[in-house]
Amino acid sequence: MTLVDLICGESGIILGRVEDQAVHDCSHQGPCDADVAYWQPQVTWLAEAAALRRYVASYGCEVEGRSEETIRELALWLACGDLRETAEYQDQAE
Ligand SMILES: [Zn+2]
Numbered sequence: 001m002t003l004v005d006l007i008c009g010e011s012g013i014i015l016g017r018v019e020d021q022a023v024h025d026c027s028h029q030g031p032c033d034a035d036v037a038y039w040q041p042q043v044t045w046l047a048e049a050a051a052l053r054r055y056v057a058s059y060g061c062e063v064e065g066r067s068e069e070t071i072r073e074l075a076l077w078l079a080c081g082d083l084r085e086t087a088e089y090q091d092q093a094e
Helices: 020-025 033-042 049-057 068-085 087-093
Strands: 003-007 014-019
Touching (some): 003 020, 014 020, 014 033, 014 068, 020 033, 033 068
Antiparallel strands (some): 003 014
16 A cells, blocks of 8 residues: 655645555546545545645636535545656556
8 A cells, every 4th residue: 555645736735645546546537426435535635625725726626615525525536637647656556
């Protein structure tokens, strides 16, 4: 088991930390809601709620009126998608 940092590419802050399996489960094609809902509570969130909202909003997602839990799920899903694209993660996954 390896822990992976979920990083906001824009600000460089670490949003949270999660097992690498979560990145695999939350970044594939097609519906991913169940995986994201499963992994979100297992993330060690390090960023403040406001920073997570800014991160999600930076992707054009609506954040007004959404619960903190929903924002966290969106942040996890977006960050896992980003990580999946990086060469570093792909090397580890091979
Ligand atoms: Zn999934």
